[in-house]
Amino acid sequence: MICDEYYLLNSIRPQTALTTWSSSMSDPVLARPTVVVIGGGYAGVNAAKALDDVADVVLVEPKDAFVHNVASLRALADPSWLPRIYLPYDGLLANGRVVRERAAKVEAGLVTLASGAEIAADYIVLATGSAYPFPAKSDVDGTDAAHAKVRAAHAALSAAQRVLLVGAGPVGIELAGEIKAAWPGKHVTLLDVADDVLGARFRQDLKDELRRQLTDLGVELLLASPLREAPPTEPGELQPFTVVTESGTEVAADIWFRCYGVAPVSDYLAGDLAAARQADGFVEVTPFLQVTGQDRVFAIGDVSTADHKMAGIAGRQAQLVAGNIRALITGDGELTSYQPSPPAIVVPIGPDGGSGQFPGSDDLASRERVAHAKGRDMMVDRFTELLGITAPADEAGAGRR
Numbered sequence: 001m002i003c004d005e006y007y008l009l010n011s012i013r014p015q016t017a018l019t020t021w022s023s024s025m026s027d028p029v030l031a032r033p034t035v036v037v038i039g040g041g042y043a044g045v046n047a048a049k050a051l052d053d054v055a056d057v058v059l060v061e062p063k064d065a066f067v068h069n070v071a072s073l074r075a076l077a078d079p080s081w082l083p084r085i086y087l088p089y090d091g092l093l094a095n096g097r098v099v100r101e102r103a104a105k106v107e108a109g110l111v112t113l114a115s116g117a118e119i120a121a122d123y124i125v126l127a128t129g130s131a132y133p134f135p136a137k138s139d140v141d142g143t144d145a146a147h148a149k150v151r152a153a154h155a156a157l158s159a160a161q162r163v164l165l166v167g168a169g170p171v172g173i174e175l176a177g178e179i180k181a182a183w184p185g186k187h188v189t190l191l192d193v194a195d196d197v198l199g200a201r202f203r204q205d206l207k208d209e210l211r212r213q214l215t216d217l218g219v220e221l222l223l224a225s226p227l228r229e230a231p232p233t234e235p236g237e238l239q240p241f242t243v244v245t246e247s248g249t250e251v252a253a254d255i256w257f258r259c260y261g262v263a264p265v266s267d268y269l270a271g272d273l274a275a276a277r278q279a280d281g282f283v284e285v286t287p288f289l290q291v292t293g294q295d296r297v298f299a300i301g302d303v304s305t306a307d308h309k310m311a312g313i314a315g316r317q318a319q320l321v322a323g324n325i326r327a328l329i330t331g332d333g334e335l336t337s338y339q340p341s342p343p344a345i346v347v348p349i350g351p352d353g354g355s356g357q358f359p360g361s362d363d364l365a366s367r368e369r370v371a372h373a374k375g376r377d378m379m380v381d382r383f384t385e386l387l388g389i390t391a392p393a394d395e396a397g398a399g400r401r
């Protein structure tokens with residue numbers, strides 16, 4: 001490991017920018033290298049925007065809008081949020097372009113799109129993130145179809161009296177809170193195979209606090225309770241059913257949602273890049289966030305092995321990689337290595353509840369702090385600004401630039 005780091009620190013030096021000849025002049029001019037960013041989620045939009053002034057940026061993304069999935073559970077409970085969390089890419093880049101396509105094959109230096117078109121790249125940033133079961137993440141590329149799917153799930157959920165949420169991590173906790181805030185009378189069961197909520201890396205007093213708030217709202221917690229069989233209906237389908245835990249507890253519900261299962265999206269890697277794809281699908285990176293074995297291909301956000309899977313972390317990695325690519329392009333400055341983040345999380349339970357932990361603080365985040373940081377506005381404003389949208393969109397999309 002020490003040898004690898006030593007090798008990387010000493011072999012990867014910023015390179016001078018490519019020199020070419022302009023067609024109309026006899027003076028050499030600096031060509032702008034092409035940076036292809038694959039995926040326009042939290043990592044990709046930040047990286048693309050940060051490099052727009054120094055490179056020809058091509059953002060490859062099959063969706064027609066950035067999806068602020070941090071607020072997707074709020075939009076399930078209240079679909080009037082939908083226009084605020086599907087943000088068109090039109091205002092993101094001043095110089096670069098967004099290609100609405102899926103990358104089908106990515107090798108060092110060459111991106112092949114699903115249409116068969118090819119894009120030669122001086123640098124590639126892999127930012128294809130992860131899939132997660134609906135409604136937490138969208139599996140539909142078109143905004144209209146995605147909105148219709150959420151509205152249909154909202155209608156089914158509205159009609160259900162008993163809701164089963166399988167998975168008591170941050171998504172399950174947050175969804176339970178959203179349902180109870182919108183429909184206090186519904187019976188919500190939050191079930192997990194683990195014996196506590198949230199996950200191992202977070203503080204015990206935070207888990208205790210979240211359990212307490214959920215119980216106060218009347219959410220039934222079934223922990224350490226593996227199911228004998230998966231529910232017989234599809235997630236989000238309105239259809240009464242009963243499931244049984246291994247200890248024999250029966251759970252009757254009208255609808256259920258799967259609240260676990262981050263799956264990295266990296267199946268397009270080919271050639272030398274395929275070697276960096278681990279068995280679990282995550283892409284192995286160096287301390288500079290280059291794909292292992294590569295100088296000019298980087299991987300950031302949920303798809304990379306660098307850190308935990310969070311939007312804030314994806315944004316921080318994007319800034320670091322943009323700085324490293326800028327250094328390589330301009331020949332100015334050294335590459336910066338990435339430091340993983342200490343555990344931190346904000347878990348809303350409805351617009352006014354929840355808790356969280358921050359590094360360096362002995363105290364848990366208060367309800368007020370959680371509401372201020374996320375629960376109330378779901379962090380929408382910072383992304384409308386990043387996407388170059390000047391005013392909040394209404395249901396018809398008015399206010400978009």
Ligand SMILES: Cc1cc2nc3c(=O)[nH]c(=O)nc-3n(C[C@H](O)[C@H](O)[C@H](O)COP(=O)(O)OP(=O)(O)OC[C@H]3O[C@@H](n4cnc5c(N)ncnc54)[C@H](O)[C@@H]3O)c2cc1C
Nearest residue numbers: 039041042043102103128129130136301302309310311312
């Ligand atoms: C309900 C919920 C709430 C959350 N709340 C928070 C929170 O409060 N704070 C926080 O920090 N994190 C939160 N997260 C985690 C956060 O959403 C993820 O860490 C984040 O989405 C990772 O960003 P990303 O850009 O790496 O990937 P993604 O957001 O998954 O984006 C990847 C993009 O790549 C595109 N793509 C995929 N394959 C291809 C391809 N072959 N070619 C081109 N494009 C492709 C996809 O269409 C997508 O747009 C939450 C997650 C969920 C589900």
